[in-house]
Amino acid sequence: xxxxxxxxxxxxxxxxxxxxxxxxxxxxxxxxxxxxxxxxxxxxxxxxxxxxxxxxxxxxxxxxxxxxxxxxxxxxxxxxxxxxxxxxxxxxxxxxxxxxxxxxxxxxxxxxxxxxxxxxxxxxxxxxxxxxxxxxxxxxxxxxxxxxxxxxxxxxxxxxxxxxxxxxxxxxxxxxxxxxxxxxxxxxxxxxxxxxxxxxxxxxxxxxxxxxxxxxxxxxxxxxxxxxxxxxxxxxxxxxxxxxxxxxxxxxxxxxxxxxxxxxxxxxxxxxxxxxxxxxxxxxxxxxxxxxx
Amino acid sequence: xxxxxxxxxxxxxxxxxxxxxxxxxxxxxxxxxxxxxxxxxxxxxxxxxxxxxxxxxxxxxxxxxxxxxxxxxxxxxxxxxxxxxxxxxxxxxxxxxxxxxxxxxxxxxxxxxxxxxxxxxxxxxxxxxxxxxxxxxxxxxxxxxxxxxxxxxxxxxxxxxxxxxxxxxxxxxxxxxxxxxxxxxxxxxxxxxxxxxxxxxxxxxxxxxxxxxxxxxxxxxxxxxxxxxxxxxxxxxxxxxxxxxxxxxxxxxxxxxxxxxxxxxxxxxxxxxxxxxxxxxxxxxxxxxxxxx
Numbered sequence: 036x037x038x039x040x041x042x043x044x045x046x047x048x049x050x051x052x053x054x055x056x057x058x059x060x061x062x063x064x065x066x067x068x069x070x071x072x073x074x075x076x077x078x079x080x081x082x083x084x085x086x087x088x089x090x091x092x093x094x095x096x097x098x099x100x101x102x103x104x105x106x107x108x109x110x111x112x113x114x115x116x117x118x119x120x121x122x123x124x125x126x127x128x129x130x131x132x133x134x135x136x137x138x139x140x141x142x143x144x145x146x147x148x149x150x151x152x153x154x155x156x157x158x159x160x161x162x163x164x165x166x167x168x169x170x171x172x173x174x175x176x177x178x179x180x181x182x183x184x185x186x187x188x189x190x191x192x193x194x195x196x197x198x199x200x201x202x203x204x205x206x207x208x209x210x211x212x213x214x215x216x217x218x219x220x221x222x223x224x225x226x227x228x229x230x231x232x233x234x235x236x237x238x239x240x241x242x243x244x245x246x247x248x249x250x251x252x253x254x255x256x257x258x259x260x261x262x263x264x265x266x267x268x269x270x271x272x273x274x275x276x277x278x279x280x281x282x283x284x285x286x287x288x289x290x291x292x293x294x295x296x297x298x299x300x301x302x303x304x305x306x307x308x309x310x311x312x313x314x315x316x317x318x319x320x321x322x323x324x325x326x327x328x
Numbered sequence: 329x330x331x332x333x334x335x336x337x338x339x340x341x342x343x344x345x346x347x348x349x350x351x352x353x354x355x356x357x358x359x360x361x362x363x364x365x366x367x368x369x370x371x372x373x374x375x376x377x378x379x380x381x382x383x384x385x386x387x388x389x390x391x392x393x394x395x396x397x398x399x400x401x402x403x404x405x406x407x408x409x410x411x412x413x414x415x416x417x418x419x420x421x422x423x424x425x426x427x428x429x430x431x432x433x434x435x436x437x438x439x440x441x442x443x444x445x446x447x448x449x450x451x452x453x454x455x456x457x458x459x460x461x462x463x464x465x466x467x468x469x470x471x472x473x474x475x476x477x478x479x480x481x482x483x484x485x486x487x488x489x490x491x492x493x494x495x496x497x498x499x500x501x502x503x504x505x506x507x508x509x510x511x512x513x514x515x516x517x518x519x520x521x522x523x524x525x526x527x528x529x530x531x532x533x534x535x536x537x538x539x540x541x542x543x544x545x546x547x548x549x550x551x552x553x554x555x556x557x558x559x560x561x562x563x564x565x566x567x568x569x570x571x572x573x574x575x576x577x578x579x580x581x582x583x584x585x586x587x588x589x590x591x592x593x594x595x596x597x598x599x600x601x602x603x604x605x606x607x608x609x610x611x612x613x614x615x616x617x618x619x620x621x
């Protein structure tokens with residue numbers, strides 16, 4: 036089976052590449068705008084919207100589509116978000132007819148009106164450009180799967196840690212930055228209160244699920260919300276004290292960040308659980324696996 | 329204020345044209361693939377996807393977008409549905425930046441999993457190509473309205489009666505055909521049981537709402553479900569006996585049609601009601617207004 040991965044030089048993409056290599060998968064095509072270092076598989080640098088690149092990507096048996104314009108960048112440029120976060124996956128859904136497609140969706144589809152607890156019956160009501168385009172893509176995928184036109188799944192990713200410092204376009208960057216600050220014994224102003232709550236997964240945990248989904252034969256039309264740790268930020272900072280000095284951490288809440296990234300209710304994911312998807316088992320495991328590079 | 333109407337030579341479009349003329353509106357641009365008879369306003373025949381046609385349509389102050397590929401036709405050709413039912417309204421949402429856009433959406437967004445009763449809190453879970461593209465468009469419109477990028481509303485139309493006989497591409501055609509059969513004293517095999525229920529509006533009632541929405545200054549991001557009569561088919565056939573001989577009507581249920589077009593629960597539309605939108609007051613009024621041409 037030949038596999039293609041888009042956004043393969045991104046943070047999650049590079050972790051996927053490590054996971055594929057660790058599993059002994061060989062026939063892989065990677066694409067991204069550019070590659071910082073030569074990857075262990077065939078690399079195709081370029082724009083996915085370029086017909087020549089696109090044609091090669093859809094010439095495989097299974098595509099894992101990770102390329103995206105992140106949330107803050109999407110909000111700043113809705114037309115760019117439409118091109119990247121909507122048109123490209125719609126073309127992939129059509130282009131991968133009869134074959135396997137795993138789409139990275141996002142918990143951003145739920146928007147800011149979350150009632151506790153969220154489970155598989157919670158219907159998304161997005162309140163951002165990014166969440167809107169991801170939800171539109173989920174609907175298109177579900178319809179194509181219903182018609183038997185495509186196989187695979189759309190998986191909703193929660194916050195993934197720890198992204199590299201200074202990752203552009205992510206409003207949620209602070210959730211990763213506090214991991215780095217702790218490891219480097221730096222002072223850090225946490226922009227939400229200790230009571231703030233988020234859904235977090237380590238890169239190692241999420242790529243296990245993404246690759247499992249890619250290699251499985253399962254098709255799920257309705258998007259699957261991935262399991263995550265429901266983390267209280269104060270508890271996370273305390274746990275981070277085990278890998279570094281967090282004595283310089285202080286709190287100064289940004290109500291906007293708190294509303295969007297720090298107000299998550301408990302999460303139940305029975306559909307993902309039934310598919311064998313597992314979050315990091317506890318906070319210590321999350322922290323240990325967050326630096327899997 | 330200059331107005332443009334797309335799909336202006338369709339069944340609803342022609343009724344809109346009569347309503348605009350009756351209200352003394354003068355500065356109107358109509359577009360459709362072709363016009364069967366010369367309309368009372370400036371007519372622009374052609375494909376809306378033609379950049380020259382599109383540029384003229386978005387050169388106005390307010391657009392009423394009616395052009396669509398109907399449900400059965402959309403299911404038969406998902407790519408054509410994407411072009412007509414998704415890409416065109418997305419371009420209109422972007423093209424009408426800062427101005428007014430009224431989108432005709434559809435109760436097809438609710439899909440086939442309706443729990444009684446449906447109200448403004450019912451979240452759509454489409455189960456057709458047509459309903460999926462309409463829902464995707466609703467989400468895009470809601471997001472653009474949230475950002476202040478566009479004004480107007482997306483209005484969900486129920487079954488509109490009585491469409492001309494032989495209207496192509498509509499699975500719901502029988503709901504109109506039984507009006508014609510009654511008026512012409514013909515035998516008719518009703519393809520759902522007398523207990524089947526639908527949501528119906530006369531063309532006269534719906535165009536009043538569409539034109540009110542077009543001329544108002546109100547913006548509603550989330551799509552508005554229009555009020556409709558919740559009609560039991562047996563009661564409708566009985567009432568149709570007042571305009572013709574329905575003695576030749578028999579019933580032979582098609583379970584597929586029953587599931588999609590004959591299983592509607594009671595409907596509450598408080599948001600539309602608050603905007604002054606009113607369904608036909610009773611069955612007799614619905615029947616009388618159904619032949620408003």
